[in-house]
Amino acid sequence: MLLDLMVIGTAITLGPLHNSAFILLLSSGRGTRNGLAFLLSWLANLVAVITCVLLLTGGTPPAQHSPPSVAAVAAKLAIGLGLVLYGEYLRRRPPRPPRPPRWAARVDRAKPGSAAGLAWLLQPWALVGAGAATVIDADLSSWAGRLAQAAYCLLASLSLITMELYAVRAPQAADARLNALRAWVEGHQSRLVITLSLAVGVWLMARSIYDLAT
Template sequence: MVLDLLLIGLAITLEPVPVTAFILLLSADRGLRKGLAFVLAWLGCLVLVLAMVVAATGGTPFQRSSTPSTAVLAFKIALGVGLVGYGEHRRRRLGRPHRPPAWAGRLNRLSPWTAAGTAVLLQPWALVAAGCATVVDADLSHVTTYLALTGFCLLASSSLLVMLVHAALWPAAAQERLGRLRAWMEAHQDPTVVLLCLLIGLWLVGRSIYQLVG
């Protein structure tokens, strides 16, 4: 479970769309306040979703080869196939010009509350769902499980947290560096999405099939 959460958490925090949106928020008027609302909503949503999954399982993993366990593995395979398919779709579109999303121009006018809602909408929900399907195996009788779940939430939010702290402590330098990061992310958005989708998708499919037949 820990390795799966590590890979999925890394994929979530490197997802270029929310990272780019967060940079735009920090560059807007009252950017720190909006950025803080974004991060708190992002973290809160992750914690809430994982808590709901753990509550549904009672903090006890499903027995291997049971119907619920098989259903979860089938769900992870379907998620993996979907991610691979989406990654392949984006790969075929590499090099094509595309316009910025409509919401990008409105970020400067958002209130902190709307910024919090934007964080929930922009979460890569397919990857979050993969994390939730992995958390089904969480055994809350072990302290290490709590550490793993906490680490997953922090890892999945780490890029946002680092940018927020950097902008708060060194605002002048942060504007320049975040501007360069935004330019790089926009130039490499499609290849990054393709790589993340293919890697996580293939990992989910391969690992789930291995667990089904193992």
């Protein structure tokens, strides 16, 4: 479970779309306040999904090959297959010039409430769903299970936490460097999405097939 959560958390934190949006928020008039609202909403979404799963399982992992366990593995397999198909679709699609999303023009006027809503909108829900299917195996009675879930949430938010702290401690330097980072990310967004989708998709499929076969 821990390794799966670390792979999924890493893929989430490296996602280009929400990182670009976060940098735009940090550059807006309300800068770090918008960034903080986005970050807290992002974390709250992750925690809420995990909490719902644990309420369903009672914090006790289902027996191996029981219907709930098989359903969770099947969900991860389906998500993995979907990610692979999506990544392959993007890879085969003719290249398109990068265009900023429609909401990007309104970020300068964003308020903390809309920044929090944007975090919910930009959450990579397929990966979050894979994380939820993995958390089904968590055991709340053990420290290892609780630490794994905490580590997953922090890892999935690590890029946002790092940028928020940097913007608070060195706002002028952060503005220039983070905007340079955003320009690079936007220029390589398609390649990043393809790489992450294929890599995580293959991982989830392989792990799911192994779990079903053993």
